């Protein structure tokens with residue numbers, strides 16, 4: 001049998017790879033934002049990653065603020081996760097039966113996420129939100145759902161309406177290929193607008209199966225809730241028999257071990273998870289109240305399944321990632337680093353006389369070139385994205401990789417030690433001065 005050759009220095013440069021990729025894959029990528037359409041230019045290919053750094057196919061080292069779009073909270077190629085996957089690999093890659101890793105993973109999630117009593121593993125965040133919506137509809141017998149403009153919940157038909165970054169970046173907020181009837185069951189409201197929410201419930205309360213929300217929307221830049229806003233979602237859902245779904249695919253285990261729900265002390269009925277719980281492998285999860293979760297097959301009538309769900313390698317990676325979070329509790333340190341880079345960039349913008357807003361919570365922040373604080377999708381899309389694109393390219397030329405869209409959130413990881421942050425802050429401040 002031919003031996004697999006691990007990626008070393010044998011790769012062709014990014015330019016050649018991208019030319020080949022474009023012949024073989026739509027846009028040369030397997031997920032649209034990676035193609036750099038929003039910021040212009042051609043994407044680089046990454047051949048390896050370690051800690052806070054990516055090494056490109058062109059042998060450049062970049063300080064990475066994308067962190068594989070969130071999962072790499074311990075930094076890339078974390079030795080504990082790598083060892084856990086290697087150990088699991090000895091036992092096989094997939095069994096198609098229940099396995100011990102799934103039980104350990106479920107125990108960890110139930111322990112760490114306040115609202116979760118039972119959990120179902122799946123393979124992506126998209127599957128988690130899709131199943132959460134189906135379960136909420138099956139449980140309530142209602143059809144309508146509320147989502148908020150700018151919130152992204154994966155590429156689920158009924159949720160791909162005003163869905164933030166990926167769609168925004170392409171200037172195509174609603175995807176083609178979604179029958180009008182599907183989207184018609186989705187009521188889109190502005191985030192942080194309690195009046196709009198109350199009106200929607202007054203009009204459709206009896207028909208609303210669920211509210212799905214990113215409690216801290218982070219796919220349209222980062223937007224933070226007004227005081228009391230998330231509480232009003234809880235109150236309205238409870239009063240109307242509507243299922244409150246927190247989509248914590250991004251925020252879960254990132255802003256606190258128990259996600260936003262732990263920080264704000266609100267108990268959603270269902271929670272969608274992903275990203276960090278996979279430790280860099282493809283994992284999603286749906287969890288919540290037993291009473292609702294038990295409506296899932298095989299106990300209940302709501303069908304949901306997955307050939308590779310609970311995959312032993314993916315579970316091993318996720319378990320190692322969550323255990324390490326428990327053991328290291330990096331949140332206070334990440335909060336400090338986040339504030340450090342935010343302050344450095346705000347100082348640079350002030351010195352230059354450029355309006356810049358940087359919402360930041362823990363290891364998440366985003367840059368809005370905007371005069372006023374950003375409270376919703378309209379404010380976000382009213383920002384000057386030219387500045388972001390220029391800054392993106394300046395940073396990339398100087399060894400710092402920001403997300404390739406003004407509407408994505410930047411992530412820090414535990415491997416962004418003081419030195420990496422200082423270096424990056426210097427580059428970004430110089431970039432802001434050049435705007």
Ligand SMILES: *Cc1c(COP(=O)(O)O)cnc(C)c1O
Pocket residue numbers: 123124125126127129152153154155214219247248249250274275284
């Ligand atoms: C990334 C993301 C998803 C989709 O997860 P995938 O694993 O990409 O399918 C859903 N919701 C939120 C909030 C996300 O950030």
